Amino acid sequence: MTDIQQWLNKHLVRLNLVDEMDYENGFSRPSFSSEEKQAHEVYTEIAKELGLHIYTDEAGNRWATWHVDFYTPTIALGSHLDTVYGGGGYDGVAGVLTALGAIKLLQEHRLEPRKNIAIICFASEESARFGVSTIGSKAISGLLPKEELESVVDSEGITLKEAIETFGLDWNTIDKAEKPQSALESFVELHIEQGTQIEDQQADVGIVRGVACPIRLQITCRGMANHTGTTPMNKRADAFTAIAPLITYVEEQALQMNEQLESPLVATVSTAAIKPNAMNVIPGEVQLGIDIRSVNDEAKHELAERITHYCKTIEQKRAVAIDVHTLVHNDSVFLDNRIQQKLQKASDKLQMKWVAMDSGAGHDVMNMANKWPSGLLFIPCTDGISHHPKEHTSLSDLEKGTRVIAEFLQEEVR
Amino acid sequence: MTDIQQWLNKHLVRLNLVDEMDYENGFSRPSFSSEEKQAHEVYTEIAKELGLHIYTDEAGNRWATWHVDFYTPTIALGSHLDTVYGGGGYDGVAGVLTALGAIKLLQEHRLEPRKNIAIICFASEESARFGVSTIGSKAISGLLPKEELESVVDSEGITLKEAIETFGLDWNTIDKAEKPQSALESFVELHIEQGTQIEDQQADVGIVRGVACPIRLQITCRGMANHTGTTPMNKRADAFTAIAPLITYVEEQALQMNEQLESPLVATVSTAAIKPNAMNVIPGEVQLGIDIRSVNDEAKHELAERITHYCKTIEQKRAVAIDVHTLVHNDSVFLDNRIQQKLQKASDKLQMKWVAMDSGAGHDVMNMANKWPSGLLFIPCTDGISHHPKEHTSLSDLEKGTRVIAEFLQEEVR
Known part of the structure; x- marks a missing residue:
């Protein structure tokens, strides 16, 4: 030493x-x-x-x-x-x-x-x-x-x-x-x-x-809480099954965009809160936190846009309302x-x-x-x-x- | 009155x-x-x-x-x-x-x-x-x-x-x-x-x-927590992106099985806990709670088996370890x-x-x-x-x- x-x-x-x-x-x-x-x-x-x-x-x-x-x-x-x-x-x-x-x-x-x-x-x-x-x-x-x-x-x-x-x-x-x-x-x-x-x-x-510096999004997906045992599969407005594909989408899109980008981009669904989060209740609301970073500010913005658009496609298919809120948007x-x-x-x-x-x-x-x-x-x-x-x-x-x-x-x- | x-x-x-x-x-x-x-x-x-x-x-x-x-x-x-x-x-x-x-x-x-x-x-x-x-x-x-x-x-x-x-x-x-x-x-x-x-x-x-009466499963997916900003997309062991497709799978399988079943089955991913659940940390561990119910006990058991098998396929594709624990198994x-x-x-x-x-x-x-x-x-x-x-x-x-x-x-x- x-x-x-x-x-x-x-x-x-x-x-x-x-x-x-x-x-x-x-x-x-x-x-x-x-x-x-x-x-x-x-x-x-x-x-x-x-x-x-x-x-x-x-x-x-x-x-x-x-x-x-x-x-x-x-x-x-x-x-x-x-x-x-x-x-x-x-x-x-x-x-x-x-x-x-x-x-x-x-x-x-x-x-x-x-x-x-x-x-x-x-x-x-x-x-x-x-x-x-x-x-x-x-x-x-x-x-x-x-x-x-x-x-x-x-x-x-x-x-x-x-x-x-x-x-x-x-x-x-x-x-x-x-x-x-x-x-x-x-x-x-x-x-x-x-x-x-x-x-x-x-x-x-x-x-x-x-x-x-990050763009941070807070995604709130609202469906309808109901009893897991008494609500038939086809009568649900499950906020978790509605929003789950977004978790996969964020990763897929970041990987895909990186194929074209010189300065890479990273994107993470890093937080989740499920309500009411009880074993016998269908999730009525799910909140996800997404952190997107790149020194390429345009790429960050592009991914945030894609996420917002994807949430709209979910709303069209499912009985849920999705709110996309920008928590942080730093260049x-x-x-x-x-x-x-x-x-x-x-x-x-x-x-x-x-x-x-x-x-x-x-x-x-x-x-x-x-x-x-x-x-x-x-x-x-x-x-x-x-x-x-x-x-x-x-x-x-x-x-x-x-x-x-x-x-x-x-x-x-x- | x-x-x-x-x-x-x-x-x-x-x-x-x-x-x-x-x-x-x-x-x-x-x-x-x-x-x-x-x-x-x-x-x-x-x-x-x-x-x-x-x-x-x-x-x-x-x-x-x-x-x-x-x-x-x-x-x-x-x-x-x-x-x-x-x-x-x-x-x-x-x-x-x-x-x-x-x-x-x-x-x-x-x-x-x-x-x-x-x-x-x-x-x-x-x-x-x-x-x-x-x-x-x-x-x-x-x-x-x-x-x-x-x-x-x-x-x-x-x-x-x-x-x-x-x-x-x-x-x-x-x-x-x-x-x-x-x-x-x-x-x-x-x-x-x-x-x-x-x-x-x-x-x-x-x-x-x-x-x-329900079968209740607790799924624990362990990857590796790491900084969201400094860990490239291709070097991650994100427990949340790894397990997310299971949420969709449970719903798909329940709907599919119901096409054949006389007494319907319901299955819900009703709880989730993300660790550490911080905006700037990649999820290192995700725990999901799944509630499966039907008066057809065989169908419940069959879905639990399919879920266990699906988790094995995730383990083969991703750098995560998944534990499937049966919390409740009531006929x-x-x-x-x-x-x-x-x-x-x-x-x-x-x-x-x-x-x-x-x-x-x-x-x-x-x-x-x-x-x-x-x-x-x-x-x-x-x-x-x-x-x-x-x-x-x-x-x-x-x-x-x-x-x-x-x-x-x-x-x-x-």
Whole structure:
């Protein structure tokens, strides 16, 4: 194990609040929970050990700064430390850890930066608790829909506002976390890929061109609930048998469209709620949630159209009414070309093989890119498994990521 | 409105604990709830007003007896007063109400019965709260699996044992409610049809031959949960797209089999649980509940076999493992021929058109039939709607049912 691997390993477990990585039960540090806060405290300790200056903004993002002076630009890095429930120990942590590790490397090389370097530990990136993602980076980049969020609740009925105040923040001022354009020169996030493109191409890192933001549809199919035993087969308005072919259709259409598309599309019927969901009652209502992603926004839109049309054909054949509601319709985010080139150059210099790719998942960087030239560097995770206790990235891959970030920084702050 | 219709209407609302029938929100008197108990108290009042003797057994069934003497046989009638959540005001109530109404008619005719007549108000017929149906009649007929039931809980974590003790009973002695074969000569239940066969054939009542008890299957399809945005379409093990065609298959097969069957079969995929059921995660596990009913036990078994085979073909095509678990496998219950003939005779005498039919739903009578010669009389409910606030049976149909029961009783106790 190299020195930097030892350092990364030691701080990986610290940031995960454990003595050894737990690949069985995983990690649960939900948004604005005491566990997320505890991880932020550990991050603060490590940053202080590296001599960095700590500042917490109004949305709970923690900024660790290698401060040069007030009149020089700031180069920012960062990711998050919250997790889904029973998630892995690398999603988010990898970005924070490698940014700290890069500072460590640069200090060992006695670098004297001519620009400020800031690591941002974003608050509450995962949507698992409140159904809202990237709250911290939305606040920094001025994208927080505060009014809409006030009444959002978790599964225990705790409002986001209450959780934020328990976290030690003031709901009334969280939007004050917004920073002016002049505050940063650029932003780069490192994240685990959560896919297998780097592995598949036997590369070391991925340099992201675009982030495929989703279209999300909520399909509600209403038939008529009735007794399973007393309602003849030909007198039913079963909402589940009516809508079931749509599940197959979504997959078929995505596969078919991919034959023609350069940037692939993914589409998933990921949620379902059956009412009344009782063994002796015919389903009277079925609600399906569909997630469609591609950096090709036209293709996403096309599939959403096809789904809407297919639902109409079902309505014509069956005694059901189907409502197609667009929950989310976000255009893809394209990252800064110059930052991509700089990350390529840094990788080349270190003789690491990089692949240009798109991200199917959203990250804090997509908000930051709205305001600042931004980049996203991927490192592999085994078999693409993520949001799962088995999520894993080797120390060797964490080292590679750290070195690319350090090389990039060194050039930027020269 | 006839006198007896007035009487039925007055006592219908009393038993439903209201002043007027509520067709908007329906009725919620779950098993062993304070609402069920309150309905039992009202039943007791009405029975006492009719001069009947009240006795509550160890399982909470209330027996209202027109007592002649200890050495003469007892003719029993009965149904239940509990409901599903937001159910109708006739399922169960109709049987209790018309039995009381029949006593009222016989008393008006100054009948002097030579046998005892008992109306049993069964405790806890609906499975909506604890997932267990017909608890009271199971206890009377010695079919209560007490050990299995001890740890059964409702959606709020209250055990059946706790609910029963709150209801005022002693869990340790509920099985003492079992009655010897000699206790009753026969049992007849009146129930709303919860289907439309009587309506469709423009008849007045239905006389049931057999009760189609279900086969219930629990299908668990396990794939692999993964990120919806980062997992390419061709690298997925989506449990939902894998199992979805089964939903269509079950309906297709039931329709196809019915072309050949004399006693029709019904099959319903009535429940579904998706894990993790999150918008950005591919379904890793899907559990479906299937309810199959017919008085033709062979046909039920055949469909269950076909479903099991179909799941094997899915496993061969997809990266999923499918487990088919039989939750319930009950053979149909056939009712007593002599009682059917007596109910036919009573209907004929009153110039009512009766249809011989099967019941797709289970009722308390199926347990009673295990020990005593038993019958089941159906009266229509509008459009077959049941387990729903809109459930409705006209006073005219309630009167017809009351008169058939009174006529049947008069012959029996002569």
